[in-house]
Amino acid sequence: MAFLPTTREEMLQQGYEQVDFVYVSGDAYVDHPSFGCAIITRVLQAYGYSCAILAQPDWHNDDEFTQFGEPRLGFLVSAGNIDSMVNHYSVNKRRRDKDYYSDEGVMGKRPDRPTIVYTQILKRLYPHKPVMIGGIEASLRRLSHYDYWDDKVRRSILMDSQADLLMYGMGENTIVEVADALASGLEAKDICYIRGTVWKTKSIEYVSDYIMLPSYEEVCKDKRTYAKSFHIQHENIDAIAAKVLVEPYDGWYVVQNQPPLPLTQEEMDFTYSLPYERTYHPKYKYIPAIEEVQFSIVSNRGCFGSCAFCAITHHQGRVISTRSKESIVEEAKRITEMPNFKGYIHDVGGPTANFSREACDKQREFGACKSRECLFPKPCNNLIVDHSRYLDILRAVRELPRVKKVFIRSGIRYDYLMYDKNDEFFDELVQHHISGQLKVAPEHISAEVLDKMGKPRKELYLKFVEKFKQKNEQFHKDQYIVPYLMSSHPGCDLNGAIELACYLKKIHHTPKQVQDFYPTPGTPATCMYYTGLDPKTMKPVYVARTHEEKAMQRALMQFTYPQNYDLVYKALKTAGRMDLVGNGPKCLIPYQKPGHFPSRRDQGKRYGQKPYAKKGNERKGMKKR
Template sequence: MSFLPTTRDEMLEQGYEQVDFVYVSGDAYVDHPSFGCAIITRTLQAYGYSCAVLAQPDWHKDEEFLQFGKPRLGFLVSAGNIDSMVNHYSVNKRRRDKDAYSDQGIMGKRPDRPTIVYTQILKRLFPDIPILIGGIEASLRRLAHYDYWDDKVRRSILIDSQADLLMFGMGENTIIEVAEALDGGLNVKDICYIRGTVWKTKSIESIIDDYILLPDYETICHDKYAYARSFMIQYENQDAIQSKILIEPYDGWYVVCNQPPLPLTQEQMDFTYSLPYERTFHPKYTYVPAIEEVQFSITSNRGCFGSCAFCAITSHQGRVISSRSTQSVVEEAKKIIEMPNFKGYIHDLGGPSANFSRPACDKQTTLGACAKRQCLWPKPCPNLKVDHTHYVEMLDAIRELPKVKKVFIRSGIRYDYLMYDKDETFFDRLIQYHISGQLKVAPEHVSAAVLDKMGKPRKELYLKFVDKYYEKNKQWGMKQYLVPYLMSSHPGCELKDAIELACYLKKIHHIPKQVQDFYPTPGTLATCMYYTGLDPRNMKPVYVAKTFEEKLEQRALMQYSYPKNYDIVYRALKKACRDDLIGSGPKCLIPAKRPYQKHKKERTKKRDVR
């Protein structure tokens, strides 16, 4: 098996005068199951449909979009593996220097909002060919949404792009249903019944299924309470079984969001990851940096019932876990072992949350996830089934393969779920075999008020985990460290909360090298809080650090010992009336006087000598 054709010459060489679908991607072409383009095109191929990949076309040149001619069934358009605006801009809205999903990491090979740009070009060049959009950018922007970079509420990307149909979520089943409908001669305008799709219409009189009519676009643009209410309706209708059809009115149009796709069964998951991926980037590239983290990694599950407020996985993959069989992950590991540059290390076995390998409770597989109740927050649901047995089985099976030196877990452990497990087998295995010197976990904060807004467990549980982690290391004769992921400026985080976090960092003698500042991305509960200043769960006001100064202070407090941050931290502590943290006492964050003038003079003197 070879790569799919990426040029007209390659298409002809592979024996095609015309392909069924042309997949237009904002990423370089990487044929690896961690990339949406690879999964969708290989799935189509497995069902007998031919595909070509038009990766990162120059949007200034029509001839690049014309090179494959008219596909028989349609164009598939995706911005790539991550939202293009997140890929292009930092949280401070500064243009990034590197693009990990482009050859040699070169920035600028795709436009901002490529889903819109590519689709509009294709609509102009091929007005009679169906244009279908998907991927994370389309999925999270399927209905009206607050856009951080424009600082306004944007319309559904289906409206802005002028596409014929939008597919959201993990789309293997959806794309095959759509392909079969088109192949059967159905007009794309009549494909309005498939799960995981969004379509537009002038009239909703023909919709007979139960639906919810959301506030119209104009209303949510001007009324933040209406926006928050609309968001919460969407948030509570993300389960494939429990949710209803959502309809959002626009001037002259209705955008209709069908129910999400059903989670894949284990057999379907196994099938998806058994497809003949090349597991690397197309040979026309020198090097695509994004392959580095995933080339020797294995996806074992999808979905997440953690439901952190700042994460969009729930909106994209759902809360019900889909997991692969042990045999399936072992077969993939065997393929990795035979790769010429494999050095004995499986970099990861996991998913959005590595140790979620089964649905949160038994009823989810038939009744779906609860609309108004979370599985882990504020306390674990009484129906929660905590079980690491299948995950341990997969880890053990891969670790025992010849040529495998170690299997790491890098995709993130839910320490709360781990602590709820009365069987300590996985905890023991984790300490013994699956850590590379340090384990990264995500308490995110220590303030109870902030953790409640995040949907994260309280600090006390994390501290118990820390104690147990080091006890386990001592038990097994290991010396491995913990690295906590922490976030600044999350909605609900006031200056006093940021100071509480700084004091905790002082206590544990840890200064993070990089600070994770809250990034308002489409589709998350926290982004709704950021924009509206309301918690949509109860419609109560939420403090939001929005100004440059507020965000700078919260970031600086997490790195309070850095000389460059002294003045900022001093000003923040004075503002908060926390003079007790300025001085020479054991709990003080900074000294009373700036101790760095001497070093500045020395550097100046050296420059003068030179």
């Protein structure tokens, strides 16, 4: 099966005078099931709809947007696999040097906020043709949201882009229903009944059983109102338990229908059985993003971990969708037949690799609970901890001919693993599925910070570390844990950052990379960052806002680096923790900056003593420590 057409010439060569849909993407075209563009277009193709792909068009040139002519049913627009602003800017709002979703990693192939830019161009060129937006950027901005880069509350992206319809979440079923509706003759403005869609209207007289959110104007004026509105949205992300949400704008209403139902196992198997080329279009030289996923397999979707800083639950929901063992093994076989396969399956997993079933038996029928989490602050009494199905899949894949090793790189929830009374999976994880280092995400050590993150307390992590060490000794392995840690998360002040630094000193570990908290739409932590309130309790939350404090928190995690000395010193002094400056076993930094030899007068000042005063051959003022 060939790639879908990316130019008019390719479209004509494949026998199409007109396609049903033109898919406009902010990413380069990669026909791999880890890319949303590939999944949506292949699903449409499987249901008999033709698609052309306009990847990274020059938004200054209208001819690029008209090259395919007018599609029969409409345009589909996505910013790409990740939010364009995250893709373009670091947490310090510095322009990144590389775009992993563009040819050879070249930056600048797409505008900021391409969902808005592309849609507005299409609405100008084809005012009577429906334009529908989707993907992660649209999904997380479907209602009013705090925008970190503008530092303000922005409107629903449906309003800003002037699109006819927004599709959110995982959209295979949604896109087929929308395509069928358009093919039947319905206008886009009349498609107001499909799950996983957001639409706008002047009147809500025909909308029933909904929750009226505060208006956009109200959430802009008052942060407390914003936090209350966000909490309502976050409580209504489950496909079964959620209600329709309505957000008023000046003269308009934005209506969010219920989320799409989680895919059944048969539907998941169908999606991943489609004839993907599993690589980028031959017109490109190299797309860096393919490197991690080309030999990886998606085994599940959704996450009931509900970390406060993660948007997965807002996009995919909390109920897990899984594939059958047969489907995964069949995909693994196809991977082993690829000419550049070296024997290593890089990953079998999803948002959380070891979530291979719903959290409890009630979720498929009743949905996820609104008022409680599955794992936090303690595991729910109804939680079922079972790795047997996932383990069965891993065994089957690693037994395939030509497979040397099957790694798990997409995140293990160590708490869920520790709750399993059967050590069988833990044993085989250590023996077969780690490439020297196991990356896990305790994220922090401070109890106050972990509570705001929605993560388990440090005591469970420390037990996991000890058990991991014992398992490695048992199986004669030399493997290590690499902890993912985060600085400046809401709830973390300098004392929390210092507590983490002291832990890192104790375990003799300096992170090579430090992740600052990045406020992105759709997460409770971003709501805390903007409002200073926990949306669940409406109680105040400490937020590190200044560049200097964020830099100090980050430097404390890498206190061993000489270039961080001054920041660490200032952080300790500010927090009143000068007991951690010196040469004692618990001290983080010495009195003297490494590589720097201050004058004795300056040294005396740093020690907090009087400077030297000479009188003849005597020196006074220096007290013996």
